[in-house]
Amino acid sequence: MGNIxxxxxxxxxxxxxxxxxxxxxxxADGLYLKKVASTHGGExxxxxxxxxxxxxxxxxxxQGRYWCRGCARSGxxxxxxxxxxxxxxxxxxxxxxQEPKATTGRLKLKPVWAPKDAGIPNPSWHxxxxxxxxxxxxxxxxxxxxxxxxxxxxxxxxxxTIKKAGLGWNPTDAYRDREAWGLEPEIKENGRPKGLWLPKxxxxxxxxxxxxxxxxxRRPKPENRPRYYALPGSTFPxxxxxxxxxxxxxxxxxxxILTAQExxxxxxxxxxxxxxxKPDLKAHNTLQQTKRILVALDADTAGAKASRWWLNQYPQAxxxxxxxxxxxxxxxxxxxxxxxxxxxTNMEF
Numbered sequence: 184m185g186n187i188x189x190x191x192x193x194x195x196x197x198x199x200x201x202x203x204x205x206x207x208x209x210x211a212d213g214l215y216l217k218k219v220a221s222t223h224g225g226e227x228x229x230x231x232x233x234x235x236x237x238x239x240x241x242x243x244x245x246q247g248r249y250w251c252r253g254c255a256r257s258g259x260x261x262x263x264x265x266x267x268x269x270x271x272x273x274x275x276x277x278x279x280x281q282e283p284k285a286t287t288g289r290l291k292l293k294p295v296w297a298p299k300d301a302g303i304p305n306p307s308w309h310x311x312x313x314x315x316x317x318x319x320x321x322x323x324x325x326x327x328x329x330x331x332x333x334x335x336x337x338x339x340x341x342x343x344t345i346k347k348a349g350l351g352w353n354p355t356d357a358y359r360d361r362e363a364w365g366l367e368p369e370i371k372e373n374g375r376p377k378g379l380w381l382p383k384x385x386x387x388x389x390x391x392x393x394x395x396x397x398x399x400x401r402r403p404k405p406e407n408r409p410r411y412y413a414l415p416g417s418t419f420p421x422x423x424x425x426x427x428x429x430x431x432x433x434x435x436x437x438x439x440i441l442t443a444q445e446x447x448x449x450x451x452x453x454x455x456x457x458x459x460x461k462p463d464l465k466a467h468n469t470l471q472q473t474k475r476i477l478v479a480l481d482a483d484t485a486g487a488k489a490s491r492w493w494l495n496q497y498p499q500a501x502x503x504x505x506x507x508x509x510x511x512x513x514x515x516x517x518x519x520x521x522x523x524x525x526x527x528t529n530m531e532f
Contacts (some may be wrong), residue, residue, distance in 0.1 A: 198512060214244055231256070251502075256494055288360045296496065298467035301420035303396055307365030308416040312395045319351025319386040325469035328352040330403070331385050338437065339515045348424075349393070353400060355467040366416050382412055387436045389422045396420070399436065399456075419465040425451035431503075431525060432493065434458055434481055438511045442479075445521035454479075458489045477503035477528060481510050503528065 209436075216227035224245025231240035231251040242249045250257035261276060281493055282355045304312065322328050323345070331352045335345055358378030362368055369377040383399050389397040397417035413419075422436050433439050439454035446452065453466060458480055462470060470476060478493045480486035482504035492501045505514035505524060512516035515521055 216240075218368070226288060230281065255489065256502075296461065298462055298464040299394075301418045301463040302417055303391070304416050306363035309394065309396075311359070311364045312398055312416075314415065315353075315381065316349065316351055316386065316388050316395050316398065319353050320349060321351075322354055323350060323386075327354050334385070335437075337516065338441060338512050339445070340437070340441055344440060348440045349388050349390060349395075350440075351388070353381060353383055353386055356383050357381040361415075364416055379415065380412075381414070382407075384412075389420070389436070390419075397422075401437075419456060419460070421456065421460065421466045422454040423451060423466060423469070424454075426452045427471075429477065429525070429528075430473045430475075431471060431477045431479050433479050433511055434486070435510065435512070441515060442511050442521055445515070446525055447522055450522040450525060458485050461492075474499060475528065476500035477525065479503050479505065480513060483509060501528070 214408035216229040218225060219241075220292055221226045226242060227242045228245065229240050229242075233473045241252065243281065247259050248257065249259075249263060261272065261281065271488060273283060292375050303309070332342075332345070335350070340348075361377065362380045364379055366379060371377050376526065379401055382402055384400040384402040387399045387401060388395040389399070397419060398414045399417075400412045400414070402412065421441055424439050424443035425446070429448065430451045431439075431442050431450060431452045433442060433452060433454055434457065436454040436456070439452040440450040444452075453462075453470075455461075476497050476499055478490045478500050482491075486504060487502070493500045494502065505511055505519060507519055510513040511519075511521055514524075
């Protein structure tokens with residue numbers, strides 16, 4: 184993982200780094216931290232033991248904390264030992280001579296996350312959604328679907344990839360009977376039954392064995408709200424494309440489709456749908472078998488914050504945002520070679 188071999192700190196050395204007087208460059212068994220600012224009692228920078236880089240890893244000795252600008256790992260000395268040395272909480276407290284935090288004799292422990300089965304839609308929904316998807320796939324290749332195809336082409340998504348992903352185009356807003364789709368009836372304020380809305384837009388399915396379990400529609404105009412609309416009755420596992428020992432985790436399905444198209448062999452992409460989403464049971468089991476997880480959630484504050492969960496959950500995960508723009512789609516449009524970006528992790532493909 185990055186430069187982790189250079190970080191051979193004992194449990195007693197890291198508190199010394201945090202408590203250092205910040206008057207000169209810190210050197211401790213291969214760890215070099217150079218003073219870069221005087222704010223907050225002094226700020227030191229050096230290579231991150233998780234994601235590498237020359238000056239991403241920051242330490243504030245007076246405050247007793249660290250943070251990596253690249254992979255978003257952060258914490259105090261105890262968290263450092265947990266993240267980079269594999270030392271459990273109680274052992275870290277003992278090594279650092281600190282009392283464990285407790286309330287009424289019990290440790291304050293966060294609830295343990297457990298993946299859940301995302302399930303599948305009801306049979307009626309599945310039948311109707313499958314027919315709708317086939318029809319919209321046909322519409323995408325008509326003259327009326329030309330604008331949608333141009334949008335996909337501008338994002339770098341090729342025709343063969345479009346067909347493989349099963350994308351479609353719904354040319355107009357439509358309403359269908361909710362009960363025919365196996366959904367509970369809803370009544371409008373005027374007392375009339377509420378229909379199932381099928382908005383105009385790019386149809387993005389998530390499929391198992393070529394059959395949809397979720398349909399999301401990207402509406403064509405920026406002012407449309409919501410911009411992305413998931414058909415009621417859908418289930419929400421991550422969209423997984425491809426197979427391999429390396430996973431690239433992104434937010435949007437279109438980014439996952441493009442990444443899978445451009446990625447080296449033995450790499451698969453995983454679209455979460457939102458920055459807060461977590462893997463379902465199937466995705467979690469697959470992730471546990473991967474050699475490396477590249478967490479490429481959007482290169483913004485929300486993406487960096489959400490990435491911390493992935494780094495804490497999966498030891499083989501590293502924060503790997505695109506170096507330009509916000510997400511793989513925008514970065515590709517701006518000229519980034521996604522294959523080279525993935526291969527720059529120095530993994531063997």
